[in-house]
Amino acid sequence: MKHLLAVDWGTSSLRGAWMDAAGHVLEQRTFARGILSVAPGEFPAVFKACFGDWMQTPGAVCLMSGMVGSRQGWLEAPYCACPAGFEALAARLAWVVPGRVGVVPGLAYENEGIPDVMRGEETQVFGALQLLGLQDAVLVLPGTHSKWVRLQTGRIQSFSTFMTGEFYALLRQHSILARSMPTTDNEAGDDDHAFQQGVALALRSTSLLHTAFSTRTLSLFKRLPANALPSYLSGLVIGEELRAQTLEANTRVVIIGTEALTRRYQSALALRAVTAQRIGAQATWAGLWAIAQTLGSNLLKPA
Amino acid sequence: MKHLLAVDWGTSSLRGAWMDAAGHVLEQRTFARGILSVAPGEFPAVFKACFGDWMQTPGAVCLMSGMVGSRQGWLEAPYCACPAGFEALAARLAWVVPGRVGVVPGLAYENEGIPDVMRGEETQVFGALQLLGLQDAVLVLPGTHSKWVRLQTGRIQSFSTFMTGEFYALLRQHSILARSMPTTDNEAGDDDHAFQQGVALALRSTSLLHTAFSTRTLSLFKRLPANALPSYLSGLVIGEELRAQTLEANTRVVIIGTEALTRRYQSALALRAVTAQRIGAQATWAGLWAIAQTLGSNLLKPA
Numbered sequence: 001m002k003h004l005l006a007v008d009w010g011t012s013s014l015r016g017a018w019m020d021a022a023g024h025v026l027e028q029r030t031f032a033r034g035i036l037s038v039a040p041g042e043f044p045a046v047f048k049a050c051f052g053d054w055m056q057t058p059g060a061v062c063l064m065s066g067m068v069g070s071r072q073g074w075l076e077a078p079y080c081a082c083p084a085g086f087e088a089l090a091a092r093l094a095w096v097v098p099g100r101v102g103v104v105p106g107l108a109y110e111n112e113g114i115p116d117v118m119r120g121e122e123t124q125v126f127g128a129l130q131l132l133g134l135q136d137a138v139l140v141l142p143g144t145h146s147k148w149v150r151l152q153t154g155r156i157q158s159f160s161t162f163m164t165g166e167f168y169a170l171l172r173q174h175s176i177l178a179r180s181m182p183t184t185d186n187e188a189g190d191d192d193h194a195f196q197q198g199v200a201l202a203l204r205s206t207s208l209l210h211t212a213f214s215t216r217t218l219s220l221f222k223r224l225p226a227n228a229l230p231s232y233l234s235g236l237v238i239g240e241e242l243r244a245q246t247l248e249a250n251t252r253v254v255i256i257g258t259e260a261l262t263r264r265y266q267s268a269l270a271l272r273a274v275t276a277q278r279i280g281a282q283a284t285w286a287g288l289w290a291i292a293q294t295l296g297s298n299l300l301k302p303a
Numbered sequence: 304m305k306h307l308l309a310v311d312w313g314t315s316s317l318r319g320a321w322m323d324a325a326g327h328v329l330e331q332r333t334f335a336r337g338i339l340s341v342a343p344g345e346f347p348a349v350f351k352a353c354f355g356d357w358m359q360t361p362g363a364v365c366l367m368s369g370m371v372g373s374r375q376g377w378l379e380a381p382y383c384a385c386p387a388g389f390e391a392l393a394a395r396l397a398w399v400v401p402g403r404v405g406v407v408p409g410l411a412y413e414n415e416g417i418p419d420v421m422r423g424e425e426t427q428v429f430g431a432l433q434l435l436g437l438q439d440a441v442l443v444l445p446g447t448h449s450k451w452v453r454l455q456t457g458r459i460q461s462f463s464t465f466m467t468g469e470f471y472a473l474l475r476q477h478s479i480l481a482r483s484m485p486t487t488d489n490e491a492g493d494d495d496h497a498f499q500q501g502v503a504l505a506l507r508s509t510s511l512l513h514t515a516f517s518t519r520t521l522s523l524f525k526r527l528p529a530n531a532l533p534s535y536l537s538g539l540v541i542g543e544e545l546r547a548q549t550l551e552a553n554t555r556v557v558i559i560g561t562e563a564l565t566r567r568y569q570s571a572l573a574l575r576a577v578t579a580q581r582i583g584a585q586a587t588w589a590g591l592w593a594i595a596q597t598l599g600s601n602l603l604k605p606a
Contacts, residue, residue, distance in 0.1 A: 114517045115524050115526075145516065161516040162512040162516070163516055164512055167515075170474070170478060174473055175466075175473060201417065204415075206546070207465070207546070207547035208511060209511065209547065210463055210464065210465050212470075214418075214419075220420065221418050223418075237512070240510055241512055243510070244509040244512065
């Protein structure tokens with residue numbers, strides 16, 4: 001393998017990184033071509049239009065992670081069961097073009113009869129493992145459906161999903177609470193103090209079903225201005241997610257995601273007296289590169 | 304007072320009961336004229352159109368409870384603070400027509416700097432107190448915004464709101480979970496077993512943010528059919544509400560509301576080993592009648 005094309009193909013966006021054999025990112029591209037925008041059968045054409053030039057390079061290999069491997073994606077890559085290390089993912093790649101274009105499987109984890117799933121986050125976790133030299137950690141990947149992942153001796157032992165971002169959006173846009181708020185978060189702006197207030201209340205309460213109503217009453221009694229309410233509500237949902245975690249003292253917590261969101265989680269975790277480190281989207285590229293390194297030498301030889 | 308017109312004027316509906324001096328309901332009327340459908344200034348006309356004939360009766364008194372006493376209602380009746388007995392409500396009636404047409408105030412309760420409010424439920428609680436001869440109990444009024452009320456020595460000591468019905472509707476209609484479900488609950492039908500499964504999972508978990516996602520994964524892995532998902536989700540949100548309650552052994556729990564909803568709560572509470580009794584909407588009429596009894600004899604004399 002002289003070059004790796006690392007692709008993160010999710011529900012709403014398509015990102016690619018062109019990497020050299022040493023794992024350096026040479027160039028990146030982003031397209032608004034998430035799998036929801038791609039009709040069945042159209043995947044090869046979209047792929048070629050976006051990355052065809054890179055794939056002309058002799059010996060280039062492409063690995064993709066994310067919803068592209070789901071039933072609605074290009075090629076279904078059945079879930080791997082936990083515990084799983086990245087060698088397990090490498091061994092279970094689904095090949096669109098054998099040895100050339102592969103899809104990383106997602107992970108499934110079952111707890112007391114209830115299954116949980118992820119697609120894409122497993123690759124970010126193994127990337128963080130590479131970048132930070134981790135073997136044991138708790139990792140959180142905040143988002144529409146946040147994932148909390150337990151890594152032990154380099155393998156994902158278990159994980160669980162929290163619909164935090166989606167609950168925020170539902171409450172922000174469609175609930176009675178929306179009536180007290182500015183129409184957009186841009187109008188409202190960030191209010192760190194209100195955010196921390198929300199986190200603190202959630203951490204000492206028992207359910208978002210109850211704390212969410214305080215958004216209404218604090219507004220009704222004019223204790224919080226309308227512009228502070230979105231940040232307060234964000235604190236309530238993120239605080240609820242953190243309240244629900246069992247975190248032993250001295251647990252190493254790693255937050256993977258965008259700058260803005262990982263900072264919010266870091267400041268919320270500080271209210272639980274947990275120190276966390278942040279890592280950005282490069283984790284995906286590092287994860288795909290690490291998986292590529294495990295492929296047989298016949299795929300990895302220089303062109 | 305020869306007759307009492309008891310009115311429950313809420314956000315989306317208007318109900319009235321015509322009662323004799325002994326507290327018997329002689330006739331009831333229901334209109335789709337909740338306060339959201341009434342323009343400011345239109346309240347007297349709507350009232351007259353709905354109940355004018357009854358109010359012609361000499362000596363008739365009308366008491367109203369619910370959102371009619373809010374800022375968006377006919378006449379704002381400022382909140383009473385807890386603890387409060389029904390004499391306190393009677394003493395703080397807001398009179399549209401002095402001695403003739405009055406509005407029962409709502410209640411406010413503040414816990415660690417976070418206010419909570421109710422309008423209408425306080426009247427139902429005092430009605431249940433009359434009907435069941437209660438002095439000490441925990442009462443739950445399920446709904447869009449469920450209320451949990453602690454009654455001690457005949458007074459409401461504290462209460463808290465859970466946005467259970469609203470969360471269900473948001474998840475049912477607007478979330479990713481909706482995609483796996485039939486469009487309407489009528490199509491789906493009730494599935495008691497799935498409901499109980501949802502309650503049981505919620506009771507042993509820590510947050511709806513996590514358990515809600517199981518609606519998706521159980522569907523993904525074909526462990527629950529699409530028709531069972533709405534009942535399962537209903538179990539998750541009601542179970543979450545129950546998980547968050549502190550209920551000492553031997554607490555007397557009273558559920559006030561419609562037949563269908565109180566039965567669901569009763570069966571969910573049974574999974575927490577709590578025995579509960581149910582009471583219907585007549586609690587509102589009994590509550591308004593009890594408040595009317597405390598009015599001065601100049602109002603209460605026979606016509």
